[in-house]
Amino acid sequence: METTKKKRKRKKNNIKIKLIVLFIITIIIAQGVSYYEKSLTAVDSNAPTEITLEIPSSSSTTKIAEILYENGLIRNKLIFKLVVKNKSAGNKLRAGKYTLNTGMDIETIIGQLSKGRSSENTIRFTIPEGYEIKQMAEKLSKEGLVNKERFLQLTSDKKYFQDKHLFLKELEDGQSLEGFLFPSTYEIFINSKEEELIEKMLSEFEKIYDKEIKPKMKEMDISLNEIITLASIIEREGKVDKERELMSAVFHNRLKKGMLLQSCATVQYVLGERKEVLSEKDTRVDSPYNTYIHKGLPPGPIASPGKSSLIASVNPADVDYLFFVLTGDDGTHTFTNNYKDHLNAKPKK
Structure with missing residues (x-):
């Protein structure tokens, strides 16, 4: 009899426990619903600010x-x-x-x-793909958006922005923001400071970097500075997007073979002008950025690459090309894997 009583007592206790648990759950759900509904309401409807x-x-x-x-x-x-x-x-x-x-x-x-109740107190500006920082400063200054000297000063050293944009800490001390100010169209408030414009461009670069570049870099033995430098060369050399991955392959292949990159764009960066045709003297100019006389990539980017060039830099086409030359009126190139074919591909003068 005692065993039966104990069983009944245990059963009653279990029922009580279940009821208590159910009661607690009901209270929690009720409080959750109440909190949810309260969260939908105004923060301060009595004295709106x-x-x-x-x-x-x-x-x-x-x-x-x-x-x-x-x-x-x-x-x-x-x-x-x-x-x-x-x-x-x-x-x-x-x-x-x-x-x-x-x-x-x-x-x-x-x-x-x-x-989209955007204020009328805003203005838009555009940075074209392939622009150098000095060109940005000149353009934004003419549009009355920045003080040219201050813009150049702030972009001359990554230290001014690396605490907020941590990817900049991967660069060398004292390195400028050349190549890391993403070219696009932006909307800013009138009278925005130079820092705010630069922040916007760095933030846009960071989005592309995090999504398209960083994951790929883990598979490649290359630094952030090197990959953006390569992307900037592709940007300046390329005319049409469909060829950028082919150009990337050419430069990757040359780097692997220890060949000179021989990029006209790097010499143009040194000269400070975009000459259509380089003279032999131009290609001998003494500078670490001159890839006609120095192997490997230059010390840093030579321009701001757009999204297509950034993606191409870490996605080279699976080809053995080592050369390319401009042959089409539409900006297309002929790609070859040996010097003889390269010479034959050059347009006859």
Whole structure:
């Protein structure tokens, strides 16, 4: 009889425990639902405060959530992201300058960002692919966007930006930002400082680097400086995107064989002008950047490579070409694997 009583008692205790656990779970769920619902509401609807902020171009939902949270406009970053996902609004959020307030709930904020209420106090600028820093400084100065001397000073040494852009720490001390300011079209606030323009270009480079370059570099015995230097040469030598991976193969093959790269673009960088035809004297100019007299890659990039050249630098075509020469009116080249064919491919004068 005692055994039966014990079993009944144990059964009752188990039921009590299950009820208690169920009660606790119910409370947790209720609190979670309550917290979720509260997170959807305005941070301060009683005394709304206006806040002006900027959503940079190409910002992810995570980045936007961080900006809103840091400015005290939302209660929870994760819940903001969940709402955006549930509303399929991720691709609708637009970059720009916004004036929001703490009296807006999450749905209102998402609605405002989807409308793209960008401020009229912005201006766009474009950096063409293949530009050198000195060309950027000249262009931006003429457009009234920067002080030329300050821009050149800030871009002359990576130390000014390496604490925020950690990839710069992989470069040599004192190295400039040549090659690392991504060429594209940007939107900035009027009266933005030189640092802000440079930050935008470095951030855009970093996105391409993290996604397209860094994973590939792990498979190659080459440094960041070397791969961007190679990409800059491809940028300056190439005329059409479809040939960039072939050019990359030519330079990779020459490096492996210990051949001179003999890139006209590197000599043009030394000369400070883009001569259509180099003289024999030009190709003998004394500079570590002259790949006609020095083996290997030059000390650093010679221009800012675009996305196609950056990707090509770590994705050389699987070919044995060692030479190329401009032969097409459309900017195309003829590629060969021996010097005799290379000479025969040259356009007859």
